[in-house]
Amino acid sequence: MSLLAPAAPSDFTLIGHAQQRGDAWLPRQRVIGGQSNFYPGAIPVADVERRLFGWKGERRRIAVERPAQWNEEPSHVGVDGVPSVWDAIDSRVAITRDDSGDNTVFGVVSQKYEIHQYRDWLLRDVANLLDDSLSISSAGYLRHGALAWVEISVPANVRVARGVTFRPNLLATSSMDGTSATIFKRTVTDVVCDNTRRVALKEDGEELRVRHTKGSGFRIASAREALDLVYEARDVFAAQIEELLATPVSDAQWGEFLKVLVPEGTRTGKPDSEHRAMEKARQRAELDRLYRTDSRCGQWHGTAHGALQAVNTYEHHVLAPRQRERGARNAEWTVDGEFDRRDKRHYADLVRLLEG
Known part of the structure; x- marks a missing residue:
């Protein structure tokens, strides 16, 4: 490297x-x-x-630092000031890139990892x-x-x-x-x-x-x-x-779907705090706006496609990424299948609601 x-x-x-x-x-x-x-x-x-x-990705040997024993020659002084040695771990390797100037380690994997x-x-x-x-x-x-x-x-x-x-x-x-x-x-x-x-x-x-x-x-x-x-x-x-466009969603059903997407109360059944209740109301209002009037979704409102399009657009363009730039977060969710899992879950929830 x-x-x-x-x-x-x-x-x-x-x-x-x-x-x-x-x-x-x-x-x-x-x-x-x-x-x-x-x-x-x-x-x-x-x-x-x-x-x-x-x-290219390359394999690097790894070791664990431990205090030197009384009969060993220390190789260095550890961060805690104790004379220490390195023990190589032959069953695991670190994966890095061969051109990196910052010694980035992607992960530590089995020796058998290809x-x-x-x-x-x-x-x-x-x-x-x-x-x-x-x-x-x-x-x-x-x-x-x-x-x-x-x-x-x-x-x-x-x-x-x-x-x-x-x-x-x-x-x-x-x-x-x-x-x-x-x-x-x-x-x-x-x-x-x-x-x-x-x-x-x-x-x-x-x-x-x-x-x-x-x-x-x-x-x-x-x-x-x-x-x-x-x-x-x-x-x-x-x-x-074609099937989703042909499946009607009434205003009442859309309202129920919003409650499924952004449920009231905590997972343990306790009421939301005032701040959390206001935040959830804001999320439902933004989903409703996308569904009814946004150019990316509104033309299909009143259909199952419009409902799912609004949720998918919200997750791509409104849902705040955690400690990441939005484009990178969206790319990662595409690569690792998170968008797929969310799409399938939202579809299943909508079908259950429409079937009563």
């Missing part, structure tokens, strides 16, 4: 097909290294390698899937490179009933901190509001997971197979939108 190398930015995103994205993307535009992170069309593979993945180098797993193998029908639409890393992704999609937006416009994607993600397998999953980007949506709210099984173990390998063999997955996502999501 070179201590002379400049420290990498903690979060770095490249955004492609900018001309076909809505205005919601504009706050994420940055100039890094004298070059914009926005691309009017597809992101070149060479740019992803040069700007994002021109480094590093999935992003250049190989998220770029080389994904690049083999690209043709005239698929291109890189976004790529990036989070937390100095602990998490990363490359997203590929079709060149054109898809339009369905009543002005709903989206982009179906195949998202490849991986980690170097031991928290996640390498995952290939279908996602959908709602163009009008820069929201990531779950493709199929009713089912699981939308992911291909490859564990960080020896002998694991890439199992999407061809561009044709990848394109089939993207087009299947398009068809499933379009049919789902």
